Amino acid sequence: MKSARREVIAALLAALLVTAAFVVPQLHLGIVTPLIHSTARQIQMYAEAAPIFGWWDVHMGWGTGPAIVIGFGTALWGPAVARRLPWRAVPWVTWAVSGGWAFSLAMVDGWRRGFADRLTTTNEYLRQVPSVTDIPYAVRSFSSRILDFQPHSWITHVSGHPPGALLTFVWLDRIGLGGGMWAAIFCVLIGTSAAAAIVVTARVLCGDDLARAAAPFVAVAPTAIWIAVSADGYFAGVAAWGLALLALATRGAVRLPALVAAGGGLLLGWAVFLNYGLGLIALLAVAVLFTAPTVRTALRTLVPAVVAALVVVGVFALAGFWWFDGYTLVQQRYWQGIAANRPFQYWSWANFASVVCAIGLGTVAGVTRAFDVRAIKARSGLHLLVLAALLAMICADLSMLSKAEVERIWLPYTVWLTAAGAFLPARSHRWWLALNVVGALALNHLIFTNW
Numbered sequence: 001m002k003s004a005r006r007e008v009i010a011a012l013l014a015a016l017l018v019t020a021a022f023v024v025p026q027l028h029l030g031i032v033t034p035l036i037h038s039t040a041r042q043i044q045m046y047a048e049a050a051p052i053f054g055w056w057d058v059h060m061g062w063g064t065g066p067a068i069v070i071g072f073g074t075a076l077w078g079p080a081v082a083r084r085l086p087w088r089a090v091p092w093v094t095w096a097v098s099g100g101w102a103f104s105l106a107m108v109d110g111w112r113r114g115f116a117d118r119l120t121t122t123n124e125y126l127r128q129v130p131s132v133t134d135i136p137y138a139v140r141s142f143s144s145r146i147l148d149f150q151p152h153s154w155i156t157h158v159s160g161h162p163p164g165a166l167l168t169f170v171w172l173d174r175i176g177l178g179g180g181m182w183a184a185i186f187c188v189l190i191g192t193s194a195a196a197a198i199v200v201t202a203r204v205l206c207g208d209d210l211a212r213a214a215a216p217f218v219a220v221a222p223t224a225i226w227i228a229v230s231a232d233g234y235f236a237g238v239a240a241w242g243l244a245l246l247a248l249a250t251r252g253a254v255r256l257p258a259l260v261a262a263g264g265g266l267l268l269g270w271a272v273f274l275n276y277g278l279g280l281i282a283l284l285a286v287a288v289l290f291t292a293p294t295v296r297t298a299l300r301t302l303v304p305a306v307v308a309a310l311v312v313v314g315v316f317a318l319a320g321f322w323w324f325d326g327y328t329l330v331q332q333r334y335w336q337g338i339a340a341n342r343p344f345q346y347w348s349w350a351n352f353a354s355v356v357c358a359i360g361l362g363t364v365a366g367v368t369r370a371f372d373v374r375a376i377k378a379r380s381g382l383h384l385l386v387l388a389a390l391l392a393m394i395c396a397d398l399s400m401l402s403k404a405e406v407e408r409i410w411l412p413y414t415v416w417l418t419a420a421g422a423f424l425p426a427r428s429h430r431w432w433l434a435l436n437v438v439g440a441l442a443l444n445h446l447i448f449t450n451w
Helices: 002-026 040-047 064-084 089-107 111-116 125-131 135-140 163-174 180-206 208-219 231-250 257-272 276-289 295-319 323-336 344-359 361-370 373-377 381-398 411-423 426-446
Strands: 054-056 447-449
Touching (some): 002 344, 002 361, 064 089, 064 426, 089 111, 089 208, 125 163, 135 163, 163 231, 180 411, 208 411, 276 295, 276 323, 344 381, 361 381, 361 411, 361 426, 381 411
16 A cells, blocks of 8 residues: 555646646746747747647647557556467567557658658758768768868768667668658667567566566557657667666576677667767666676676677777767757757756656656565566666756757667566556556647657
């Protein structure tokens, strides 16, 4: 009873946080506001629906019906189906439901506005793809084009990320999958596969029951709103599978653990060259390694993983891009733009209101159970991963390099929080799942999100 009361209180406090984040901008409290030193037009463009990056727009679309069916169908029957399915089918079904849920939510905004044209807007990667006619030169000169207000500066999203992000879309274009539709399909498929990676990791680290309990929560998480469609969904998928492979190697759940660990290292190394913020994924990797049965096993996993990750670093260095140079310059570029007008006095806490919107109140209730001293002492992998994801977001918030848009930017971490619903009592899963679904549907139909 005490735990149930704690979960309800946590959900209510989270709801109050979200309410405050939406109401405070209307009170004109000086620097405790989403945007300063800006025109009315700029405020409308960048902060109309703060803390969510988007615009108020009550709307429906042909995705509304399927989203309602998938969301509430999963809330009602998902837990029972997850318990009864053969294990081999659980990750695949979780991925399929997650993909259908994400695509349906995107279709609420329409085919072009919600899906096919999402990655073709002014500051997106696809706008830069035609300018890359020489890939080696683009990588070699990448750092020199990060800063703004100079000839041939990269556009916003390209400059704000390491070259791996741009290269991905250039390569897609080179193999004949150019344009917004193929880029969107790619990002959604990889992004929603994170749901499968999470349940695989949960089973390896915590057992069959907890993994099955997590499946419905990750399948219809509100994070899907930003996975479909943003490149950050792709980043989240890559990082999730890197951690999943690391978990499989750490717990000896595969025949060639060293090779699997190296695969995990390659993916995590690539992830760091997709998004500078994914340097913090090291916290989640450490959490996985901490679950190893012995120190020797942890080292046997760590060494091939680190070597493989360093191979990625070495290839980029040989190609002419040094990650730390790019990271230093991107901080300067960050403060050249709108970030200078986004006060930390508002975003330091409103960022977490955005996180609540992205994970749902049901997940917030589950996160309260991650602070289980007994489970932490027993090195329960999923508990440690949820706590590591929270720590990563706190570090990102305190860096002041994540002000606004974190519902998208922090996807590689928030997707892990969604699994915390598995910690809740089984009898309450339907209710908390339904609450997450209601929140996602309401937000997606009331706000036209920028991503």
